[in-house]
Amino acid sequence: MPTVLTVNGARHTLDLDPRTSLLDALRHHLGLTGTKKGCDHGQCGACTVIVNGVRINACLALAVMHDEDEITTVEGLEAEAALSPLQRNFIRHDGFQCGYCTPGQLVSATAMLDELRDGWPSHASDNLSEPQHTRAEIAERMSGNLCRCGCYPGIVAAIQDVLEADEGLTGETR
Missing domain, CATH: 1.10.150.120 ([2Fe-2S]-binding domain)
Structure with a gap:
């Protein structure tokens, strides 16, 4: 299923299985491995990302649910190559x-x-x-x-x- 994710300011068009979690899309399709897979049940917070200004557990969200959304991962927290x-x-x-x-x-x-x-x-x-x-x-x-x-x-x-x-x-x- 065609899905457009804007991650850390960069727009990505992906063809995803509709069952792909946002976490797996970030890690396996976009190579953004900073977001971790801890429990894969939404209980540990290792996979926390910000979507449209709200923090969520990426392991509990399907990537296709976030078509056209703005997503920030840990890689996007730096400003101009400097630590926040x-x-x-x-x-x-x-x-x-x-x-x-x-x-x-x-x-x-x-x-x-x-x-x-x-x-x-x-x-x-x-x-x-x-x-x-x-x-x-x-x-x-x-x-x-x-x-x-x-x-x-x-x-x-x-x-x-x-x-x-x-x-x-x-x-x-x-």
Whole structure:
């Protein structure tokens, strides 16, 4: 089935079996192997990508469902061949160990920061009109991304550093 995916700003026309997951289309048809296949059941977040501004698990989505959609993978987070502030802070705070979950964590955190900027509340939000960026809030928003190495303190610290540098956000940081 002809499918057009715009991935990291590049338009790709693919002829796909309609049963092909978005994850497999990215990895096997486009060679974008940064997005990982962890559980293949939507439970670990290793395959997180951003589609039209919303983070999703690519293993649960069929590629043909995203015909003409804008998709961002971990390879698309760099700006002009430079690491994003979030990527730099993951390194600075040791927000990874084995690195397998790191692409999904980075993509998810990138989308989560946009959700906070847009004022989306979460289950942990005390104030629905101005979500805070406390450790509990960040942990709740990142709960769909698992790290078997237990690097959560570094991941949260990296996200908090980005939030502290972002003048567009308000709220408690520690």
